[in-house]
Amino acid sequence: MDNRKRLAYAIVRFLQDQLRHGGLSSDAQESLEVAIQCLETAFGVTAGDSDLALPRTLPEIFEAAATGREMPQDLRSPARTPPSEEDSAEAERLKTEGNEQMKVENFEAAVHFYGKAIELNPSNAVYFCNRAAAYSKLGNYAGAVRDCERAICIDPAYSKAYGRMGGVRAAWPPGRLMSGMISGGHNPLGTPGTSPSQNDLASLIQAGQQFAQQMQQQNPELIEQLRSQVRSRTPSASNEEQQE
Structure with a gap:
């Protein structure tokens, strides 16, 4: 149930x-x-x-x-027994197949394969984090955040899960609103294609403040982790979209 x-x-x-x-x-x-x-x-x-x-x-x-x-x-949650060597090997094979499906943008199939890997080895944080990426590509942001949180519960030191969850949360409507207003694509009070007006900028500031407050209230540990990620990030391209 x-x-x-x-x-x-x-x-x-x-x-x-x-x-x-x-x-x-x-x-x-x-x-x-x-x-x-x-x-x-x-x-x-x-x-x-x-x-x-x-x-x-x-x-x-x-x-x-x-x-x-x-x-x-x-x-109480029942105690889980560690997966057998055969199950672990099959889970890795399924994860690899999921990665291949991600490369060809077959995200629904990727979710399926990652899910099968999780069934065999539900204590592997990578499987949840990879499925979160597939969910995100499908627009299932709630599922993506949930999988990131489960990955973090399994391995609190798994930095990619924190980074991926931050990216997913930024893709949710508040984040998309701010991104669109910055680019001028979302300009409700002005003429399409023109620069944002002062009213638009005020709305942007308000949306940004509300989004930041929401993020801080919901998960202050995530905010601190993301700040640490930004401080330590090198100029090289991010590997957050790559699957493990």
Whole structure:
């Protein structure tokens, strides 16, 4: 069962409990109702999906984690056994095939091969990082960021994953907006093809500030890592697009 849906369901149940017993103001209750609707729509769950319920409520799980108590076995991730030599070799072959598909811009096939490699060896950060590149080429930025984050969880010192995630985040709508306005391609208040007006520049500054604040709030460690990457980068061409 998809653990993301189980988590979303647990959050929805928690928010509904707060609506009933949280003693919130009318404005706060209205905000919670909107949040519940958004979660249900985004994850495809409803309060009636009792099959998604966990043995404990979200506050109970949080309290157990905060106090260091042992969690029930069914709420913990199962321990993974290391892949066999045969599986490791096959995973490398699949990764290489994925790299070949990237070279000919067959990105969907690359995602498939990297995914098969991950199934055989889910502890290899390179496979996730390479699949993130393929996802990015397909415009699946959420999937790319998720794979970069998983690569970093596996190997926190894997610098390419940090750099790739920064590039993916820059390709998201806030980043594309700023890039387009700088080049003059996105000029909503001026004539197409002309230089940006003062209003455009003000909008650019505002968008840049909002984007920077969002990045800083969401992942301050990533920002610091990217700054370190920029400081240490040599004039030679970046190898972030190359697959390992």
